[in-house]
Amino acid sequence: MVGFKYLTCSLLVFAVWHPFRIDNNVTEPRVKPCEEIQVTYKIKNTSDSQANGEIELKFKDDKQTYTSYLFSGDSKNNRLNITESKITELNAGDYNLYIRNKEGCTRHLTIRIK
Numbered sequence: 678m679v680g681f682k683y684l685t686c687s688l689l690v691f692a693v694w695h696p697f698r699i700d701n702n703v704t705e706p707r708v709k710p711c712e713e714i715q716v717t718y719k720i721k722n723t724s725d726s727q728a729n730g731e732i733e734l735k736f737k738d739d740k741q742t743y744t745s746y747l748f749s750g751d752s753k754n755n756r757l758n759i760t761e762s763k764i765t766e767l768n769a770g771d772y773n774l775y776i777r778n779k780e781g782c783t784r785h786l787t788i789r790i791k
Contacts, residue, residue: 711780711781711782711783712782713784714736714743714776714778714782714783714784715736715737715738716734716735716736716737716776716784716786717734717735718732718733718734718735718786718788719732719733719735720732720733720788720789720790721733722769722790722791723767723768723769723790723791726769728766728767728768729765729766729767730766730767730768730769730790730791731763731764731765731767732747732763732764732767732772732774732788732790733762733763733764734762734763734764734776735762736762741778741779742760742778742779743760743776743777743778744758744759744760744776744777745759745760745764745774745775745776745777746758746759746774746775746777747759747764747772747773747774747775748772748773748774748775749768749770749771749772749773750770750771751768751770754767754768754770754772767790768790769790769791770789770790771787771788771789772787772788772789772790773785773786773787773788774786774787774788
């Protein structure tokens with residue numbers, strides 16, 4: 678009987694202190710799902726093969742803070758941590774623009790500058 682009491686006590690301690698225990702009374706915090714970032718854009722194509730193309734962003738929620746990341750096939754045209762709504766001095770080409778808000782929600786746009 679002493680062994681049974683020891684085993685029962687050990688299992689109880691394991692169940693109470695084990696980090697993977699399931700407790701039906703604990704509610705996990707709910708994470709708010711990302712809402713789609715509402716954005717429109719205008720492009721200005723290059724002229725005379727110069728790096729003078731532009732992308733101008735307009736956000737529906739203009740009080741929100743956004744950070745953009747622009748990637749192209751040519752790494753010298755990549756831009757990180759863009760906080761302005763107008764991206765200038767772009768070469769002709771295809772770009773992937775990733776926009777992130779302060780909550781970490783993202784939006785991806787594919788844009789072509791001619």
